[in-house]
Amino acid sequence: MRMKNIVLALGLTLVASSVLAASRMGHYENLQKGQYLQSPGGAYSLMMQTDGSLVMYRRDGTVRYSMGKHGQFAAMQGDGNFVLYSAFTVKLWQTNTAGQGGMYIEILDDGNLRIMPLGPVQWPVWEIGAERxxxxxxxxxxxxxxxxxxxxxxxxxxxxxxxxxxxxxxxxxxxxxxxxxxxxxxxxxxxxxxxxxxxxxxxxxxxxxxxxxxxxxxxxxxxxxxxxxxxxxxxxxxxxxxxxxxxxxxxxxxxxxxxxxxxxxxxxxxxxxxxxxxxxxxxxxxxxxxxxxxxxxxxxxxxxxxxxxxxxxxxx
CATH class of the missing domain: 3.90.1720 (endopeptidase fold (from Nostoc punctiforme))
Incomplete structure (x- = not known):
């Protein structure tokens, strides 16, 4: 998975990168501070900020969805749960999707952030929905x-x-x-x-x-x-x-x-x-x-x- 550090101008505007981040993250992978996922066309980004906030941004830098603060990393666990952890591995925010096996989380250009199962059954087990x-x-x-x-x-x-x-x-x-x-x-x-x-x-x-x-x-x-x-x-x-x-x-x-x-x-x-x-x-x-x-x-x-x-x- 390719992820790049991202810089926020005045805390809001995402600075463009010549290399796009990955749009999905598989189980047993995580986002460390300063890393992010980006939708295929670059319309939305999910960022694990250096201040510990896990936030999804629109292209113009405004917030699409805020998940939690004071975190250390966000993990897509092998049990299917996506969790924001503190430095002491305390769960600060989670999707509550544990127990459903291997999953991946992906961000889409329609503004949806979703967790999908591995395998032939392709419907989300968790999502925020497309932005209408x-x-x-x-x-x-x-x-x-x-x-x-x-x-x-x-x-x-x-x-x-x-x-x-x-x-x-x-x-x-x-x-x-x-x-x-x-x-x-x-x-x-x-x-x-x-x-x-x-x-x-x-x-x-x-x-x-x-x-x-x-x-x-x-x-x-x-x-x-x-x-x-x-x-x-x-x-x-x-x-x-x-x-x-x-x-x-x-x-x-x-x-x-x-x-x-x-x-x-x-x-x-x-x-x-x-x-x-x-x-x-x-x-x-x-x-x-x-x-x-x-x-x-x-x-x-x-x-x-x-x-x-x-x-x-x-x-x-």
């Missing part, structure tokens, strides 16, 4: 989803809302404010990306609200927005207010501001946060039957049992 750009959000109010970055619980998922330029998401581990923004690339690279779903918000909805922390005068502070813009404005308002995080399914919504009451922060996890943002498109003007059905649908999801995965699927 037609599954990226295109308008404010689109929901994006990915695996939850927790071993054994990834299926439950994590979702966020696209405001047209960035992703708003509720995250644990942030004591001051559970609401953060991230780029689409950051969201997609954190774990296996599901894609986007576009809620079918009826056309013609307009929302008349104050999106500030405190409304001093409704005539000046209230704004009328098309519903998808209103959703983005609500996301910015909640982030500005700050919010607390809960793992429970019962959330408290951030209040709306008024002339007599300052808006207050809410308590969310990722799915209840997204639903609260969509609720911002239900207090509509000129209601008709279609608009009323949309409002009932969102509120029923809010009031019923839910997980990030079920909320994501509910708007497919």
């Amino acid at each position: 750009h037609d599954q990226d959000p295109t308008q404010a109010g689109d929901i994006v989803g990915r695996d939850l970055d927790v071993p054994g619980a990834g299926f439950a998922g994590h979702i966020g809302l696209w405001d047209g330029t960035q992703v708003y998401e509720a995250m644990g581990g942030q004591p001051q404010n559970a609401i953060r923004t991230s780029s689409l690339n950051e969201f997609k690279s954190a774990s296996k990306y599901w894609g986007k779903t576009s809620p079918k918000i009826p056309a013609g909805l307009q929302e008349n609200r104050c999106y500030l922390a405190y409304c001093t005068n409704q005539g000046y502070d209230h704004r009328v927005f098309e519903s998808r813009v209103a959703i983005a404005q609500r996301a910015a308002q909640i982030r500005a207010l700050g919010a607390d995080y809960t793992l429970g399914r019962f959330a408290t919504r951030a209040t709306w501001a008024s002339e007599t009451q300052r808006a207050t922060r809410g308590t969310y996890r990722c799915d209840t946060f997204v639903l609260d943002l969509l609720i911002a498109s239900t207090a509509h003007q000129n209601a008709n039957n279609e608009q009323a059905q949309w409002s009932n649908y969102v509120w029923n999801l809010w009031n019923g049992p839910k997980l990030p995965l079920t909320v994501f699927d509910a708007f497919r």
Whole structure:
């Protein structure tokens, strides 16, 4: 197997090499710090960085998939498991594919990284999937989803809302404010990306609200927005207010501001946060039957049992 050291300019841009690295690595082989795999056409690279991070990059140097940090080497084991090890041979990240015999890992030009068995049966035992750009959000109010970055619980998922330029998401581990923004690339690279779903918000909805922390005068502070813009404005308002995080399914919504009451922060996890943002498109003007059905649908999801995965699927 041919592998070459690779240099990162400013930590991001991959410097081209006149010799391509191998696109696959067989069992009993490993990636040491500074070594990498590269897809046949050079569109993607899987690098064992000198800082101990195992990261898959796109050609432009942005992150496609991040697997782990503080490692010493990544091994394609004889038992079929691909593992990132520390200097003390502690498993920091793994594909959990042990016990299936000889395997090889390969990186493809469609953005897929997969583990394949040796022999005639040719289907992956593990993969991140091809990168589908037609599954990226295109308008404010689109929901994006990915695996939850927790071993054994990834299926439950994590979702966020696209405001047209960035992703708003509720995250644990942030004591001051559970609401953060991230780029689409950051969201997609954190774990296996599901894609986007576009809620079918009826056309013609307009929302008349104050999106500030405190409304001093409704005539000046209230704004009328098309519903998808209103959703983005609500996301910015909640982030500005700050919010607390809960793992429970019962959330408290951030209040709306008024002339007599300052808006207050809410308590969310990722799915209840997204639903609260969509609720911002239900207090509509000129209601008709279609608009009323949309409002009932969102509120029923809010009031019923839910997980990030079920909320994501509910708007497919």
